[in-house]
Amino acid sequence: MASPAGTLRPRRDAAAGVGSRHRSEGLKSMPAVCGFVQLNPDAPSVSDALARMGDDNESGLWESESRFVNETQDVGVHSWQFGTASPVAETGGLSLALDGYVVNRTQLASEVGVDDPSFSDARLLLELWHQNRVSRLEHVEGDYNFVVTDGDGVHVVSSRLGARHLYWYWGESYVAFATRMSAIARLPGFAPQVDRMAMLEMFNFGYIGADRSLLEGVRLLPGATCLTIQSGTVRQQRYWDLQFANDTGATNAVATGFEEYVEEAVEAYRESVDAHSQRFEQITVPLSGGLDSRTLLAFAAQQRAGIPVHHVSWYGAEAQIARQLAIECGADWHEYDPLGFDYSTMLADGDLIAQGNIHCHQFWFLPVIQSMATTDSPSIVLDGYLMDVLFGDTFLILPERTDASQADTVSAINRQWRRCRPELVKKVFSSQFYDDYEAANAHSITSQLEGLDEPSLTNRVQAFSFQNRSNRYSVALPNVQRQYADYAYPGTSRRLIELYRQIPPHFKKGSQFSRAIVSRADPGVAAVSWAKTGRPLDQDKGRLDRLVERFPVKQAGAMLMLRASGGKLDLSHRADLNRHFRQHSGFRRAFLDIAEQERTLSRGIIDADGLRRLVSMIDRGWPALFLLQALVTVELFHRRFIDEA
Incomplete structure (x- = not known):
C-alpha cells in the first residue's frame, strides 16, 4: 500500500x-x-x-x-x-x-x-x-x-x-x-x-x-x-513498503514449516531466473565459491548450456571451488588475477562513473566487466544482490528480541556496518574531523530509525538495510559496472520478497535456508564445497569453524607475525587488500599518489603526520586500508566538483 x-x-x-x-x-x-x-x-x-x-x-x-x-x-x-x-x-x-x-x-x-x-x-x-x-x-x-x-x-x-x-x-x-x-x-x-x-x-x-x-x-x-x-x-x-510478517508467535508465520518454505523458494527462484533467461539473449554470471552466484547459475544452467562465468581469483581454494561449479553446470569458464589489475586506471574510471557517491573499494570488478563487455557482449549480468540478506544469515541477529532499546539497535547496526574501529580513526585524522565523525555516526543511524516501526531487533536491522538499498554497499558495485553491461537481480522478485517477509529468522541461521534451496534444486551443485566452510552445502559448520569465526585467531596471528618479522613475513589472506597495499607497489602508489598531494592534506580531514600514521598502521597489519580508500574517494569528489567550480 x-x-x-x-x-x-x-x-x-x-x-x-x-x-x-x-x-x-x-x-x-x-x-x-x-x-x-x-x-x-x-x-x-x-x-x-x-x-x-x-x-x-x-x-x-x-x-x-x-x-x-x-x-x-x-x-x-x-x-x-x-x-x-x-x-x-x-x-x-x-x-x-x-x-x-x-x-x-x-x-x-x-x-x-x-x-x-x-x-x-x-x-x-x-x-x-x-x-x-x-x-x-x-x-x-x-x-x-x-x-x-x-x-x-x-x-x-x-x-x-x-x-x-x-x-x-x-x-x-x-x-x-x-x-x-x-x-x-x-x-x-x-x-x-x-x-x-x-x-x-x-x-x-x-x-x-x-x-x-x-x-x-x-x-x-x-x-x-x-x-x-x-x-x-x-x-x-x-507505492510499496516492506512489512514483515515473520513473528514466530503468529499463526501465519508458523503454519508453514521449513521444508514447505524451501519448496516455495525453489519454485520462486526458478520462475524468476527463467523469466530473465527468456527476456535476455546473452546472460553471464560472475561466479565465486559462495552461495548466491552458484544459486543463480544452478537455475540458469537448467535452461541453457555454456553460460559464461567470470571468476576473480583472489586465492586458489576458492578458484578451485568455482571451477568445479562451472564444470557441474556446463558453464564457459573465465578467470582473472586481480593482482595484475591496473589500479590507477581503475580509480580514474570508477571515479568518472561514481563521482564520489560510491566508495572506491567497489571499483575492483571494473577490469572484469570491461573485458566482458568487449568479449562476451552480455545482454545482462545476473547478480546476487540481496540474496544473502533474504535467505542467508547476512545482517541476521539471533536470538530475536522485542525489548531492544534504540541504543541496542544503534550498537547492532554499528557491529554490522561500521567499517573501522573508531580508535584508529582518532589516531590519524584531525581532532575536529574525529569529533564530527563520531557525532555523524549517531545522527545518521538514529535519524534513519525514526520511520522504522519494527518491534523485533532482527527485523528492525534488516529494514534499516533495505532502507539503504542493503546500505547502498552491495548494490554499489553493479551501479558502477552496469555502465558497461546491464545488471539484473533475479533474487529480488516480488514473489521472493513476499516469501522473505514471512520466514521466521531462525530458519536462516548458518545460511541453512539458502543452502537448503540449492540442495533441493540441484544436488550436484550443492555437493561442491562452500568456500565459507570447505564443506558441501548439506553439512553445517563444525565446532572449530564456529570457534575460528568467533575469534579471529588467524588475523591476530598474521598481525603478530608481520610485526615480529619487521614486515617480511606476511601470512594474511591473499584477498586482503591491506596485504595487497603492503606488497604491491602499483596498488600502493595508486592511492598514495592522490592522498599525499598537498590539496588532499589541506581539506582539514588529515595532515601529513596523520597520513604517515595511517600508512604505518596498514604496514604493521592493522586493517585500516578502508580509511585510506574513503579519503581518496572523497578527495576525488572534491577535485571533480569543488575545486573546479
Whole structure:
C-alpha cells in the first residue's frame, strides 16, 4: 500500500552562471537518463539544459537514444540505453522516458490489454501508468527508473527496491534529475558544496545514508517512490513498503514449516531466473565459491548450456571451488588475477562513473566487466544482490528480541556496518574531523530509525538495510559496472520478497535456508564445497569453524607475525587488500599518489603526520586500508566538483 505523499522543500540556487566546469574525458559510453523541468521563466531553456546535462554522453557503447520535450517547452528528458528499442514512448498526450528494462513483459501486456509483441518496455510502462498510475507498479519486475509527463505534471518513478541510482535536485527555478551528478552540476545557478554528513558517513560505513549524496541538495531517489512535480511543488509518494510478517508467535508465520518454505523458494527462484533467461539473449554470471552466484547459475544452467562465468581469483581454494561449479553446470569458464589489475586506471574510471557517491573499494570488478563487455557482449549480468540478506544469515541477529532499546539497535547496526574501529580513526585524522565523525555516526543511524516501526531487533536491522538499498554497499558495485553491461537481480522478485517477509529468522541461521534451496534444486551443485566452510552445502559448520569465526585467531596471528618479522613475513589472506597495499607497489602508489598531494592534506580531514600514521598502521597489519580508500574517494569528489567550480 502506498504511503501518504510528502511535500519537500527546494534548495536555493546560487547566482546564475555559477556551476561546475568539469567535463569528463575518456569514457563516454555510459547509458544514462537526464531531465529538466522549468519552474519559472528565470530558468534556463529546456534545450540549453539538456545540452549541458548530456555533455559527456556524445558517443559510446549505448545502443539507442531518444528524447522528448513537451509542447509548452518547459519539460525535457533524454535517455541513452542498451538495446535497440527506443527508451521513449508517447501516446495520447503522455510521454515516458525509461532508464532500464522490464522483465515480466508478458504479464504486463496481458494486464494492459496489449497483444503486440513489438511494444517496447517504455510503451508497456506508459500503458500501465495510463490505466493504473502508481497502484500496479509494485508488480513490475525489472530494474529501472522512468519519467512520465501527463496532465497532472511530471512524475519520476523508481523500481520497487531502487537498485538503479537516480539523483535529483530542486532549485528555485527548476527541478533536474540524472543518472550522474555531474549532469546536474553543469546547470546554471548550481553552486556545488559538500554535504558534510554524507562525507562523514563514507568514512563511517563506506556508503552514504538514506537519500543523501556528497553534493549538498542533490538527493538519491529512494526505491518504490513516485516524485511528482506539479505547479511549482514537489511531492514524494511511496507505492510499496516492506512489512514483515515473520513473528514466530503468529499463526501465519508458523503454519508453514521449513521444508514447505524451501519448496516455495525453489519454485520462486526458478520462475524468476527463467523469466530473465527468456527476456535476455546473452546472460553471464560472475561466479565465486559462495552461495548466491552458484544459486543463480544452478537455475540458469537448467535452461541453457555454456553460460559464461567470470571468476576473480583472489586465492586458489576458492578458484578451485568455482571451477568445479562451472564444470557441474556446463558453464564457459573465465578467470582473472586481480593482482595484475591496473589500479590507477581503475580509480580514474570508477571515479568518472561514481563521482564520489560510491566508495572506491567497489571499483575492483571494473577490469572484469570491461573485458566482458568487449568479449562476451552480455545482454545482462545476473547478480546476487540481496540474496544473502533474504535467505542467508547476512545482517541476521539471533536470538530475536522485542525489548531492544534504540541504543541496542544503534550498537547492532554499528557491529554490522561500521567499517573501522573508531580508535584508529582518532589516531590519524584531525581532532575536529574525529569529533564530527563520531557525532555523524549517531545522527545518521538514529535519524534513519525514526520511520522504522519494527518491534523485533532482527527485523528492525534488516529494514534499516533495505532502507539503504542493503546500505547502498552491495548494490554499489553493479551501479558502477552496469555502465558497461546491464545488471539484473533475479533474487529480488516480488514473489521472493513476499516469501522473505514471512520466514521466521531462525530458519536462516548458518545460511541453512539458502543452502537448503540449492540442495533441493540441484544436488550436484550443492555437493561442491562452500568456500565459507570447505564443506558441501548439506553439512553445517563444525565446532572449530564456529570457534575460528568467533575469534579471529588467524588475523591476530598474521598481525603478530608481520610485526615480529619487521614486515617480511606476511601470512594474511591473499584477498586482503591491506596485504595487497603492503606488497604491491602499483596498488600502493595508486592511492598514495592522490592522498599525499598537498590539496588532499589541506581539506582539514588529515595532515601529513596523520597520513604517515595511517600508512604505518596498514604496514604493521592493522586493517585500516578502508580509511585510506574513503579519503581518496572523497578527495576525488572534491577535485571533480569543488575545486573546479
